[in-house]
Amino acid sequence: MLLRRLRAAAQTLEGHNPYVPGTDAELHYGYFYAQEFLPGNEFETSVIIVGNRAFAVRRFIQPGDFRTRGSSGRMDWSPAQIGEDVIRLAFRTARKLGAQTVALDILHRDREPVVIELTANYASWVVRECPGHWVLHGDPESGPMEWTDGCTRAADAIFEDFMDELTASGSLRHHGATKELMQG
DSSP states (O other): OHHHHHHHHHHHHTTBOTTSTTSBOOOOOSOOOOOOOOTTOSEEEEEEEETTEEEEEEEEOOTTOOOSSSOTTOEEOOGGGSOHHHHHHHHHHHHHHTOSEEEEEEEEETTEEEEEEEESOOOHHHHHHOSEEEEEOSOTTTOOEEEEESOOOHHHHHHHHHHHHHHHHTOOOSTTHHHHHHHO
């Protein structure tokens, strides 16, 4: 175990990702990243918010490792296994940030969901592989949420929201709207 970790550290320092053979790691310098250790979590839930949609997957921890990163490929996309409290926390966080799109990693502390990481960048396959998504109507605290079956591309959801916003603002009044948009 120790030898495996030392090899992984050496590979990382050489610019290789030890968890994805054949790829290069993106190395960052000049900062130290630390987060609170939250024991007892067997998985982290990754939630990606796109507008009023939430896509989520549970990524399981590698056996014998306390970290949630490098999940060994064990993932669960089942919406029944992802708690409503996790999805509502993700929606609340996105609203507080004013973010149209954000990715959050969530663990639990004493059975309460806690955001441990958030980013504007995410792997599009997380959204694409989801068997569906939640749609929030109204307030993240109490607004109704509905499950919608079917895979969606993040880019399609973002474009759909963009077009809805243009339509609502009156910018799209007729078929020549694209020409108007291009001319400024």
